[in-house]
Amino acid sequence: MKHRGRHRRQKRGRAVRAFLAGTALALTAAATMISASQATVTVNPGALKPLTSAADTAPLRLKEELVPQRTLDRLSAAMGRPTGVSSVLDSAERDLRDAIDCTPGERRALPVAPTATAAYCWDADDTRSWRPGAVTTSGDADDDGRWGAHRVILSAWSRTGTAADDGGLARVAFVNADDRGRLSYAWVLLAVPVDGGNDFRGLVSQVSGMVWYQDKLLVTAGGTGEDAVYVYDMDRVQRATVNSGAVGRVRGGWSAHGARWVLPAVGSYRMTGQEGAVHPDYLSLDRSTRPDSLVASDWVSTADDRDARLWRYDFSSSPARAGLLATDAKGYSRVTEAYETKAPGSGPVLSYASRWYLARSADSGDERGTLWRQDLSGAKATRCGEDADTRTCWSTGAESLSYWEETGEVWSQSGRTLFATPLASLDRAMK
Template sequence: MQHRGRHRRRKRGRALRAFLAGTALALTAAATMISASQATVADDPGALRPLATSAETDVLRLREHLEPQAALDRLASSMGRPVGVSAVLDSADRTLRTGADCTSAEQQALPVEPTATRAYCWDAADTRSWRAGAVTTSGDADDDGLWGQNRVILSAWSQGAHKPARVAFIDAGDLNRLTYSWVLLTVPVDGGRDYRALDSQVSGMVWYQDKLLVTAAEGLYVYDMDRVQRATVDSPAVGRVDGGWAAHGNGWVLPAVGTYRAPGVRPDYISLDRSTSPDSLVASDWVSKDDDRDVQLWRYDFSRTSDRTGLLDTDTAGYTRVDEAYETKVTGVGAVLSRDSEWYLGRASEERDGHGTLWRQDATGARAGRCGTDESSRCWSTEPESFSYWEATGELWSQSGRTLFALPLASVDRSSD
């Protein structure tokens, strides 16, 4: 098990930056060309509109509820001593394919420009009937990019709105050979005597310090990365079964330790912003392209209290404070990132299998990434689901379908200058 004392911030930009620096992948022409039918430039959404009144921001507040310690201890006592991230990585028995081994269809999911400098593809058999969701990394967990001695990527997958969700714990120590193991997301029930699956899509996920925040239909679920439990029975069931504990065929279980919920709007997409003080969680809600309502963007501060590591800052009544909030006219936002007062918004294409658009927006205006000399702005990945900025390397990580990829955030900025 790892301990928080070993995750104090260190100087940025040391050996990890050099270790992770890579050359551009030689991807097929299918991933670098864009059809003439995609060449229409989207309308300029203009500047962000601040939400300044309490009536606008109060509905975005979340109420914190933490599981009773007795319930968590009861579950741990029944299942066995919890373990940490290293134990899961040590059990990794599956391997991601590198970009050169991805199929042409998988490469087509990558951004046209800027091109990915790292790309990996999932085994179709291992992910069949599962939908890719959010990505976060040990670069979120600690700004030196390490969790203990490990470089880690987490990739969430779900089977639908009312079906189980799981997370791949990926050992990224060797970026030429990523290995992983599956962990089922669960929720304690009956006072910690059992657990159920987190039956929800996972569109947002942030690993900060020792906590993992995950979006779900009811709000945000909180997981403790030092409370991973072993499943003891290989079964499609979930929870207590004859002979032990099952996890829908997975070897590991991560039970929730709390929730954040709001009666109004809930976060659909989230990411970490380390450019603020304190560090903050940024969020956006999902609005259909056919809806007249604008997408909302907002942020919550993380707590600085030593006994609340990884949790959001709350008032005495348990409510989060909305630090700032905006509305954007970028429709169909499917990924969000904020850094240095700029917001990066991933927008899916209106065409099936078409490339999306990556917008940079702030209080003064908006700029979209361009496809080189082409005037088209439809240059981003086909399914922009999630953004995670690995500060120690300057890389933006994301996922599009069965393709996991990374590229320098500076190249994103250059493409939209």
Template sequence: MKHRGRHRRRRRGRALRAALAGTALGLTAAATLISASQATDADDPGALKPLTASAQTAPLRLTEQDVPGDALDRLAGEMGRPVGVGAVLDDPDGSLRDARDCSDDERRALPVEPAATRAYCWPGGDTEGWRAGAVTTSGDADDDGRWGEHRVILSGWSRTTGSAAEQGLARVAFVDADDSGRPRYTWVLLAVPVDDGRDYRGLGSAVSGMVWYQDKLLVTTGRGEGGALYVYDVDRVQRATVEGTSVGRVPGGWSAAGARYVLPAVASYRTSGAGAPQPGGISLDRSTAPDSLVAHEATPAGEDGPTRLWRYSFSTEPGRAGRLEADPVAVYETELTHVRSVLSYRSGWYLGRMTGTPDERGTLWRQDMDGALPTRCGADETHRCWSGEATSLSYWQETGDVWSQSGRMLFALPLASVDRSLGR
């Protein structure tokens, strides 16, 4: 369970920042600015357009469906007592490498401007056949930035190869970020209880968005799961007992597709209107009262129409920690297309946009009711200096850092550096 209290912040090494900015990222910048300068940037999307008509907001009303408590209790009774985040962190599968020890190809996934101040790469053997997705942190979970005594990063991944049963599986790495020089991680498979809790199946969708708020983890899914927003309880992690590629009950125990832990869903949300937009990326906004979850619309790669953005408030009712209110409190439309990540803080919306293939540079915009500004690559006129593969933005308010990941790189940079990089 969560042990609250304030803790002293750890100082990040200036030497590490200098190494990232000067060496590890220098190769990326030099190689990218040449190709980026040849690209044509997106037109100015202008200001956000509020959508207030009932016909525009009503389809975004959420329908909530709980997994019956009896089913969760039955699953726990069969698998054994659930464990918490601390037990997962104490049983790591491996460690991340500092950016200085990553290959040039891996570091090319990092943004050019603003530059990362902390960056790590995942071991290739442990992530082969998996694609990186969303990121959230204990900075989302609690305003002191910790869960219990730990600083934690949750990194979502989706299976892209393997058998038909394996493809589309989703897992989350629980990263112990207490030691910034050597973060350790443990894999946890995301699952959905079936057969009244007598078994579970894997979550069959890419993890495009995650928000960890209090003891709940909210995860967006694609069309394979009907565009649902699944809810997980981080205090309900179960131990798998059988190694193997299968998922669920197997002869001799329980399997989690190679992971040693599994997290069963406790609820789900779906937008209720016919043809309603489905959430793609999501993030937490602690600058609102109450705290809120923001989302961008998931759109097909070839669609060129406007993109909708919206927010839901988190419930303040007793017994509903980490749950959402049903109706959106604000809905907007942006002229930006191919939006892949969203972050809202105070009056600004930060939107990551793909401008070509994942191998090409993307753009990062700050948009509000007055207009829009892109980050620029120093004195160069191009806007294409963000990572093309990054599909998540998560603001750790206690430290002022934004976390994301791209390719095999997990990285952070100050939100203040994003604001400084905006073209004016």
């Protein structure tokens, strides 16, 4: 029976890959016709401009603020012994759909070029009233691509609506990716301890940036009044004991807005510049630097008169500070490299081997996004044609770029579609 099950998965895997190839051909034809009819032009942003002066880099430094250990201990004493990623994965009861089972509208979120080599869709009922955000994987967490025995994908979502509707609450799907033919997941609510650890509140964040490095998860909280990068310990997952829409301590135990699990913050990094200054909107991990580094970018509107910025911080090499950024004696993380880019409207950022990749969402749902690769020499975009200007070949609204170095794949998601494409394919599509 096990052999027959494996053969069925292999056969379905081949069918999905063939289906994705056919989908890419159809999307390419559609994109070429749209480009030819609308004569869409995407301005080349040119080369990156290095920022080296203290006036440019000092405002980007972060101040580390760790939650007191007694606060964390008090919360865990009240909620029960913390657990880890494996326990969450063991409770995964929901499945993502393979691309072949996605709707045509969901598949339209896939990039035209390069072709996605893996794609999955979230359940519409399970994600209704939630907005997709960043993606990170166990490929970020450890260089062997696994967390313990598991391959894992983390997908962030934030609740839409007003504060009265719990708008802005952030949750993360812990996806078991051991079997690429069947991805299952469970929800974990992101939280922040309050009242000295006697309670917790939900994190209010759009989660446009998220990186899992070693045993820490770094999450952006911007545009919601929380302007910071929050830090979570992946070994401090807590169980919710009451299934309700409330968040925090309730009669009879602890509630996490319907999620079975809670992840309380263990610290944060906050900007030290003036209010309204540049702050990290998007994050990714770069394993090609020594030490490994956290990459950040800010989002700049196409109507703004300033350029967007890209920069990085080093991670600490101290075993006692696993997963935390390198800091000086006063607790500041300083920028180790920074640039300006003339690519307004871009957000998701990835850096690898001195190349910077920037994704720009479409201006409307009827258009496609653009993916640029920039360095000190110039810029190139993925293309899906030769004659007409067909740079608008990327996903319609991808929210993240996360490189899984062990597999060579870049993961992202747009709408209810989670997908991956090899980094080498991105480079080959650059013309």
